Amino acid sequence: MAIEDILMHDESLFSNINAFDPDYVPPNYNYRDSQMEGMALAIRPAIGGGQPSNLVVLGSCATGKTTAVKKVFELVEKNTTKVVCVYINCQIHTTKFGIFSQIYKKIFGHLPPETGVPFTRIYTKIMQYLQKEKKSLVLALDDVNYLFQGKVINKVFYDVLRAYEEFSGVKTSIFAILSDLEFRFAFDKNVTTVFIPNDVIFQPYSLSEIQSILTDRVNAGFFPNVISEEIIEEIAMYTYEKGDLRIGINLLRTCGNIAESEAAREITKEHLDKAIGSLVPIDLSQTLNSLNDTERALLDIIMDSEEIYTAGNLSELFKEEKGVSYATFNRTLEKLEFLRLIDTKFTGKGVRGNSREIIPRFTSNDYSKCRK
Numbered sequence: 001m002a003i004e005d006i007l008m009h010d011e012s013l014f015s016n017i018n019a020f021d022p023d024y025v026p027p028n029y030n031y032r033d034s035q036m037e038g039m040a041l042a043i044r045p046a047i048g049g050g051q052p053s054n055l056v057v058l059g060s061c062a063t064g065k066t067t068a069v070k071k072v073f074e075l076v077e078k079n080t081t082k083v084v085c086v087y088i089n090c091q092i093h094t095t096k097f098g099i100f101s102q103i104y105k106k107i108f109g110h111l112p113p114e115t116g117v118p119f120t121r122i123y124t125k126i127m128q129y130l131q132k133e134k135k136s137l138v139l140a141l142d143d144v145n146y147l148f149q150g151k152v153i154n155k156v157f158y159d160v161l162r163a164y165e166e167f168s169g170v171k172t173s174i175f176a177i178l179s180d181l182e183f184r185f186a187f188d189k190n191v192t193t194v195f196i197p198n199d200v201i202f203q204p205y206s207l208s209e210i211q212s213i214l215t216d217r218v219n220a221g222f223f224p225n226v227i228s229e230e231i232i233e234e235i236a237m238y239t240y241e242k243g244d245l246r247i248g249i250n251l252l253r254t255c256g257n258i259a260e261s262e263a264a265r266e267i268t269k270e271h272l273d274k275a276i277g278s279l280v281p282i283d284l285s286q287t288l289n290s291l292n293d294t295e296r297a298l299l300d301i302i303m304d305s306e307e308i309y310t311a312g313n314l315s316e317l318f319k320e321e322k323g324v325s326y327a328t329f330n331r332t333l334e335k336l337e338f339l340r341l342i343d344t345k346f347t348g349k350g351v352r353g354n355s356r357e358i359i360p361r362f363t364s365n366d367y368s369k370c371r372k
């Protein structure tokens with residue numbers, strides 16, 4: 001097909017390609033009623049001027065935590081003006097200032113100036129507003145483990161949950177969202193005792209739930225008869241095995257794109273096989289995009305080698321190539337480990353037996369796909 005034909009080809013298989021976007025909010029949102037009820041119960045007291053509860057929202061990736069919180073917040077705001085609900089993605093907003101700036105924006109409609117305004121002024125303005133208007137604050141912190149570094153989490157939790165000490169009558173609560181049980185243990189160690197939560201658990205979806213969610217998505221995104229039930233079933237099986245609903249949604253879109261590029265009217269098994277072959281781990285590509293140049297350079301060295309480095313060897317090599325200090329190397333390595341891109345394993349060898357081996361947590365094949 002000529003390039004122009006590709007660009008202008010308007011016989012699409014998609015009735016709504018946005019139905020496969022990460023931020024698409026499905027109108028049919030099933031299987032999460034009890035979790036959403038749990039959240040509503042935590043917020044309800046605030047509507048009558050009482051104290052909202054704190055929650056830990058726990059469930060593995062793509063179990064619908066973010067969507068559920070956003071849906072509940074939307075419903076709350078539709079029904080009352082007494083509760084200010086703020087959702088924050090802690091992968092993006094990692095500092096106390098950044099987080100309170102987002103709360104400020106939600107209340108006043110614009111961000112505070114980035115420079116020249118001390119934190120306390122922003123904090124005071126927020127809390128005085130809540131006090132004067134007799135409104136409560138419910139703050140959802142998604143992927144809150146990103147605040148473990150530098151103990152940011154403690155400062156934020158303290159400032160939010162102890163606000164009533166300085167601003168009497170102000171009622172606040174936090175929904176802490178976590179996607180890994182491991183983080184839950186770290187969380188308990190990291191967070192001050194001011195936070196006493198109830199738990200809301202998002203269990204993984206069953207195979208039939210996945211199949212029904214994907215079928216809904218097909219109906220929302222494709223024209224009728226573009227994809228057969230058998231292919232949806234196969235995608236559901238694959239998704240279930242991988243344990244990540246996002247993979248299924250992504251596969252649907254990719255299959256559609258491949259079929260369209262071949263001017264097919266229907267998605268076939270061959271299209272699905274191709275789509276599976278082209279999959280890159282979603283989390284991996286997102287994480288890689290967030291790295292700075294130094295972090296990426298270090299990861300390149302680790303991935304480009306057949307051998308497994310020790311931390312000592314790697315630091316020498318990195319110093320030679322990039323001219324960075326040992327402290328920078330160490331910090332960079334720690335960051336890669338924190339992001340779960342690498343594991344470091346003590347070998348029992350070396351000086352005082354504390355030499356470490358650096359082991360990537362994904363294959364070089366996946367890495368090269370994401371690097372493109």
Ligand SMILES: Nc1ncnc2c1ncn2[C@@H]1O[C@H](COP(=O)(O)OP(=O)(O)OP(=O)(O)O)[C@@H](O)[C@H]1O
Binds near residue numbers: 022023032179246
């Ligand atoms: N019950 C459901 N019905 C329809 N779509 C769903 C459902 N649960 C999740 N999804 C879809 O799966 C994707 C992931 O959902 P969401 O972001 O809410 O999960 P999450 O648990 O917050 O994930 P993570 O922990 O990785 O941030 C979204 O595209 C969402 O629309």
